[in-house]
Amino acid sequence: MNRLILENIVRQALLEDLQQGDITSEAIFDQNFPAKAVFLAKANGVLAGSPVVDEIFRQLDKEITCLAALADGAELKPGTEIAIWQGPIKSLLAGERTALNFLQRLSGIATQTAELVKLTREFGLKIVDTRKTTPGLRMLEKYAVRMGGGFNHRYNLADAVLIKDNHIAACGSITAAVEKARRYIPHTMTIEVETENQAQVLEALAIRADIIMLDNMSVNEMTEMVQLIRRRAIVEASGNIDERTIKEIAATGVDIISVGSLTHSVKALDISLEIKKV
Amino acid sequence: MNRLILENIVRQALLEDLQQGDITSEAIFDQNFPAKAVFLAKANGVLAGSPVVDEIFRQLDKEITCLAALADGAELKPGTEIAIWQGPIKSLLAGERTALNFLQRLSGIATQTAELVKLTREFGLKIVDTRKTTPGLRMLEKYAVRMGGGFNHRYNLADAVLIKDNHIAACGSITAAVEKARRYIPHTMTIEVETENQAQVLEALAIRADIIMLDNMSVNEMTEMVQLIRRRAIVEASGNIDERTIKEIAATGVDIISVGSLTHSVKALDISLEIKKV
Amino acid sequence: MNRLILENIVRQALLEDLQQGDITSEAIFDQNFPAKAVFLAKANGVLAGSPVVDEIFRQLDKEITCLAALADGAELKPGTEIAIWQGPIKSLLAGERTALNFLQRLSGIATQTAELVKLTREFGLKIVDTRKTTPGLRMLEKYAVRMGGGFNHRYNLADAVLIKDNHIAACGSITAAVEKARRYIPHTMTIEVETENQAQVLEALAIRADIIMLDNMSVNEMTEMVQLIRRRAIVEASGNIDERTIKEIAATGVDIISVGSLTHSVKALDISLEIKKV
Amino acid sequence: MNRLILENIVRQALLEDLQQGDITSEAIFDQNFPAKAVFLAKANGVLAGSPVVDEIFRQLDKEITCLAALADGAELKPGTEIAIWQGPIKSLLAGERTALNFLQRLSGIATQTAELVKLTREFGLKIVDTRKTTPGLRMLEKYAVRMGGGFNHRYNLADAVLIKDNHIAACGSITAAVEKARRYIPHTMTIEVETENQAQVLEALAIRADIIMLDNMSVNEMTEMVQLIRRRAIVEASGNIDERTIKEIAATGVDIISVGSLTHSVKALDISLEIKKV
Amino acid sequence: MNRLILENIVRQALLEDLQQGDITSEAIFDQNFPAKAVFLAKANGVLAGSPVVDEIFRQLDKEITCLAALADGAELKPGTEIAIWQGPIKSLLAGERTALNFLQRLSGIATQTAELVKLTREFGLKIVDTRKTTPGLRMLEKYAVRMGGGFNHRYNLADAVLIKDNHIAACGSITAAVEKARRYIPHTMTIEVETENQAQVLEALAIRADIIMLDNMSVNEMTEMVQLIRRRAIVEASGNIDERTIKEIAATGVDIISVGSLTHSVKALDISLEIKKV
């Protein structure tokens, strides 16, 4: 994770929520007395987002300090104390909602990832994310996937070649597209091809694609394709995968399962903040 | 909605996804030939996010034009054509993922809101959002709530006074907090008090809070409080409300039901993009 | 006040005045020896802007420290020492003009506000500002008004509804405009109506506007309108009010007097900076 | 004037005033029907700020067009139509306050400058501004001075050397400071020295300063100094100069009179905006 | 290339060179009459940077148009007309220096690259750049390398794994470092190892590094290593390579030659701008 990008994200979030200032705190507190803020889990899950909370309080007030904190990746149960921060009450309250918004979302992603990882542990494959992330938060959401035991797919459109149905149609064939790509791209980069049937898999294999994605295939088809490919390319399963279907997909022998819902349909993990006097 | 803020959000999103450029398109297309991009609904729901798509394609390429588009708020079914855009294929593909990420998320919010609005239509109350929004996207998410027939709660901490348990504890009493706030705030601003029991409701009523929030009360308690308040303040129900519980809460006679999950736990609406030759 | 916005304002100001660097200091000082900078009032007034000076020196040089400083709101006389800062001479000189530009302007606003507040003290009303602020400095100027004992009107166009002559004409009637607004806005928001005569006041009253502005009315008219309204709405007097007319306007019984010149025609308070060797 | 800087200033100003959007217009206008906005002078003065208004409407809505407009520098009387713009009513109203805030301020500066220029016309000297400008608006304020017939002093600390009392004290002598500066600065740059008495003037003259500032001297002293200098340096009068004193100062024979109040204590010129149906 | 990044780079460059405006043009031109600007090559080389010139004039003035322009990659001779632009003279002059600074630098890079590509054409390998680019201009400089017929190495530290001497020392061994990397990175990413001797090459080969860099080896050593590796990894030669040594390095059979001086020691290509009346 790059802290400079985190700084920008947090700054933007605080400006959005605080604008010209927290009118409630300004109005009702004569003194900016010290207090403690305790982050508490209220559900089972996996923690992600601690560096974001650090950065939030760092930007708000140099006098806020962290008294205790679990590391990201920690397992949470209802009642688990995630972190304790101390500082001027106005500054703690100013950051409360922003901190919770990040922490709940990122822990939600880590939790959902961890569940899928657990369901497929025996198969020795990787659960990976997609580019279906929340605009502006990709770095953090992909980090949360890692905290949940998942892995990352390519980060952006500049990262690796992924030839999809639209590209194939427009280029004429998988072969044509892969050959053109290979002549153009850096020698450090790989080429993935999205396939929908056996003919496409064979074509991708023949032109030596580094990665072959099996898109929206049935479990039976995937099993066949894995056997056909015989480790000559990395095999990625993709398409509307969830906790009910993932186990039988994993059993097909694919190397990678990519899951868009990890980041596009996040259920926030329930976390609360309690302010205590000191 | 302020288009200048939208511009910043979209720009950030495109930079995040495109970085130094879409290597796949650069590599495989010799020509930047014209194509059509059709956004298709693949599930039932309510559309939100069209101005974001406009802005995405406007920033990417002046030659992209919109041939047809539904307005936000439109009902969608599987197969509904949401919009058709035409322009150079590389530019359409460059915006595909970003457009879908926004459109699916915002339509997901509008859809979820519309469901709750429908469930409570007979009661003449308002479904409102909270500040539990995705950092950086609050303007858009609150817009999506409106497109689904909901209303907005305060936009940020500078917008209105909301005195919560932490404020009450730190200030000594609801009375003290409201009196201080009233002496400080602009005459255009209102004061809301979060209450957890009858004593607090009575205190908030006595000090003439504009809005009284009933936080995490049972349906019976809420019914009693509504009768107690007798329209002398706006009454807002809050706390872990979902599609199973919302109807009986609405029946208590509250004016407002605020629902955090509208924005903190969004299920993306399934929408796809098809590229066609022209 | 939100320190993150202050940071941006100060950064912009320093870049504007310093550009590639202070050529005079660079050229003539071989050493960056320590010195003291003393801010001195040269006229009677009220201080505002100290947090801006803090931020200026914080951004310029971590080695600059504040030895003594009056709090904003303090009364100044010619010769009052406002603050004493110590640090490397080049850094103190680099911030001199920017610090004075802010301090003189904001103290000018606080001073002018305090004069109007004093003139109307006996009437128990509020002197408020408007949106006629210097572009880019609204947060600071509204802060300075508070330091002078005044209050703030709405902060921006998103903050509250204010229905003016142009809106009424375009909408057909006050009644139509207020009804539309009430159906749309957050329940935390209020509605103000600008009126020019008794008929409009009665209409605004009938539709239960929260605030009624009496715009450019004569003192007699205002007295009548206050009696007509009988506390059923907050009453705001507006329009070319200055130190000569404010007292008789206050005597009409209005709750609020808004004064555009507080921020649109500021007379800088005379403050100087003296550099001393240490 | 650099349009790229103007863009940034205007964007910042619009974001400040509009935030998440103009709630009044959004609420009460179902249609965004076309209207005319007429800027009207309500006092005598000199116009400045037209390019800012252009930029405001350009950023807000591509459909807004200018039907007629006076050029900056034009003389205004009560009732003069400054400009007429046409476009969607919501967009015109969104820009109203920001446009007026700029136009009133900048025209106020141009008007005040023009008065001083007129008072001193017969003496063939230049009225110039200072760096006592509003933070963030320097480019525009210095432009307004030119529109009023004045000239600009240096733009920022990087622009030219100006050796003041603090520099002289810290460097030991005018001679030392000027010699050091001359050895360091670009050959395109000039050196000005601030003097308070005859000894300093003589020293500055001896070391061949390009410009000698007579700071806070009496009219008699200034007359003597001008005769002493005999055109061997440009002579600038400075220090608390206003419309009552400027004429006798001009008569001393100085080349330049710099006036801080041109920008630090601006009286907004009264200008209004009327919306008309089309 | 991503036009949004280009926009930022050009905006920054224009602000740097123009600041508050081009004082010369403002002073001497009463009219902003139309003129032509002709870019002329004054040396042999390869053109790169045309999209930057487009963007410069687009940002400066909507009235500037391109009458004729060579495409990037075109061969230039002394006297070749690169492009002809027409528009208001002040705007053309405002962009002159910035346009030339980009064009000369980028064409310098393309020219230097083309020379090395030509020298090694017979060997069927790729000339690639490094991360030794000018801070802030990496996207453009890597684009210029492609225009000269070269290829790009990884774009940034997030793009691909490159294990160098410092990493090996800190990790204990090449084997340990590669194994750790393989367990962590996205499946779309590759691993390159920098080697200095045969033992390291063998270790990198054994652990199946995708790319093996031969760093600062002699021509004889490189020949041996290429034979040792036998196409089981991509082989990259690196280290102080220039036009005198590149041919014999190419003859060793390596796949890739990376050349830092392509971007860290650029000789600007001589290009001039002539303004003509129209």
Add this chain to the structure above:
Amino acid sequence: MNRLILENIVRQALLEDLQQGDITSEAIFDQNFPAKAVFLAKANGVLAGSPVVDEIFRQLDKEITCLAALADGAELKPGTEIAIWQGPIKSLLAGERTALNFLQRLSGIATQTAELVKLTREFGLKIVDTRKTTPGLRMLEKYAVRMGGGFNHRYNLADAVLIKDNHIAACGSITAAVEKARRYIPHTMTIEVETENQAQVLEALAIRADIIMLDNMSVNEMTEMVQLIRRRAIVEASGNIDERTIKEIAATGVDIISVGSLTHSVKALDISLEIKKV
């Protein structure tokens, strides 16, 4: 140098090189153990860029400290230890390439400048730079010229008037252009005229230009022109000057020699970074 601008430049450079993070370090280092980074010169030259390195490490990690460092302007030989930094290894490696890219470029400029200064030392003139700098890095490159013993020409187009061939042609004559400029510009500003022959020199002299540039004249012509001007204006030689021709140009008696290649064709000075365990 203005540290606020430096901050922006460095931030941009780090974001460019680091993006979402250094994947190699993240992958292979379990611990972020402390290490030393030693900058070593590998060639003869003059150091420039130390404040940039400071800023890079300051932004990356608060725990990095400088153990030893030469000052800019220091002479370097192969093996000279330029600076030693200590801190967490991941942070040191994250800054390595960016630090070297700046240091090598700026030291390259300082070195080249110092060579020309040395060659012309006996003539008591100034070697100055031009505006032919790398877009975005002008402040740093002009600083590097000073570190090499050179001086700066004008910083940007707003800094001073420079009337070139295009201006003269468009204005009609040198006389017309200079007269217009003198009536418009601040009294602190100077006027330079570019001349190509004796007639132009005489005209520039007659209209009292402050500086006369002799552009692309032969050595003989320059000698004549210097004698003609007889110190009535500063004389600047310009046009394709390099280490072979500079000495005889200096002998002509000009005051200033401006050299574009100082910044437009920089040869990076060879500097390396060694990481050591602590």
